[in-house]
Amino acid sequence: MNKFLNLILGTTDVPTYLAGLLFALIGLAFYYKGKIAKRDKTSSNTPYHFSFAFFTQDNLVEIVFSVLAIFLALRFSVEYFGVDITMFYSLGIGWTLPKVISLMYSIQNKARE
Secondary structure, X not given: OHHHHHXXXXXXXXXXXHHHHHHHHHHXXXXXXXXXXXXXXXXXXXXXXXXXXXXXXXXXXXXXXXXXXXXXHXXXXXXXXXXXXXXXXXXXXXXXXXXXXXXHHHHHHHHHO
16 A cells, blocks of 8 residues: 555655645635636626636536546656645646646647637
């Protein structure tokens, strides 16, 4: 079981990894709070008053892939970036990674046009 955890989590111990994941999820919540604040309330495609059910349904794929990307960024932080997991690093990953992914998709879509 220890070997499996080492393969999944790398050299980071479980408590540090889970704390980093928690801070990354807090960062992700900040990102989506900003996204919610900028939404167009007058659009016919969205409800005027905030609906958590609508938000979840409308962004489910993005949320799932953001969480997976956060997991990968934390897992490979030492091997790829040379950075140990810190809570500040984790918060930054959670807050900025969805925007970076969105930017990459927009660049890819422009290249296909």
